[in-house]
Amino acid sequence: MDTAPADTRAANTVLTLADIGFAPARALLARYGLELIEIADGAEIPGSYWGDSEAGVIAHRVYVRADTPVHSLLHEACHLIVVDPERRERIHTDASDSQAEEDATCYLQILLGDEFPSVGRARMMADMDAWGYTFRLGCARAWFERDAEDARAWLIQRHLLPHPAVHDRAIHPPCREAQRRGQQCAEREPEDVARQ
Numbered sequence: 493m494d495t496a497p498a499d500t501r502a503a504n505t506v507l508t509l510a511d512i513g514f515a516p517a518r519a520l521l522a523r524y525g526l527e528l529i530e531i532a533d534g535a536e537i538p539g540s541y542w543g544d545s546e547a548g549v550i551a552h553r554v555y556v557r558a559d560t561p562v563h564s565l566l567h568e569a570c571h572l573i574v575v576d577p578e579r580r581e582r583i584h585t586d587a588s589d590s591q592a593e594e595d596a597t598c599y600l601q602i603l604l605g606d607e608f609p610s611v612g613r614a615r616m617m618a619d620m621d622a623w624g625y626t627f628r629l630g631c632a633r634a635w636f637e638r639d640a641e642d643a644r645a646w647l648i649q650r651h652l653l654p655h656p657a658v659h660d661r662a663i664h665p666p667c668r669e670a671q672r673r674g675q676q677c678a679e680r681e682p683e684d685v686a687r688q
């Protein structure tokens with residue numbers, strides 16, 4: 493099969509910043525009031541909990557290199573997105589505070605995978621599995637689709653579900669349902685997201 497080598501590569505590696513470029517990542521973070529800081533190849537990444545090529549966090553800044561995995565960038569950025577701004581400014585290296593925040597972070601990270609056309613939520617979940625995130629149901633997709641209601645509710649309550657990716661009326665079940673009843677989707681809060 494002539495596509496085998498590419499498939500094998502995709503299965504063995506995770507996407508990095510070099511694959512998607514710094515500019516789209518910087519633009520996405522800016523929407524949430526976060527700043528992307530590029531670190532030179534081989535230099536130590538400040539605020540990196542896992543070390544090596546993994547993304548670092550200090551207050552509202554996310555530090556990455558070209559070889560930083562996209563899932564790592566999004567995970568750390570999502571930690572900063574889900575905390576309240578006062579605590580965000582005190583964060584250094586370890587952004588995790590509770591299991592609820594961890595779950596909300598993972599859920600948002602998967603959704604924000606859709607913001608990069610060359611990534612998408614399916615690839616994000618595959619990369620999370622490849623890296624070794626652990627979920628109660630075994631893999632990221634099973635968790636995301638069947639066991640993440642708490643995380644989703646947590647994000648909705650704080651108006652943190654992204655717009656428009658998840659609120660695409662064609663694919664978002666609550667939007668479809670609201671449209672059928674001639675109403676606005678209750679989860680549709682673009683103004684709140686824009687203010688983050």
Ligand SMILES: [Zn+2]
Nearest residue numbers: 571588594597
């Ligand atoms: Zn985490």
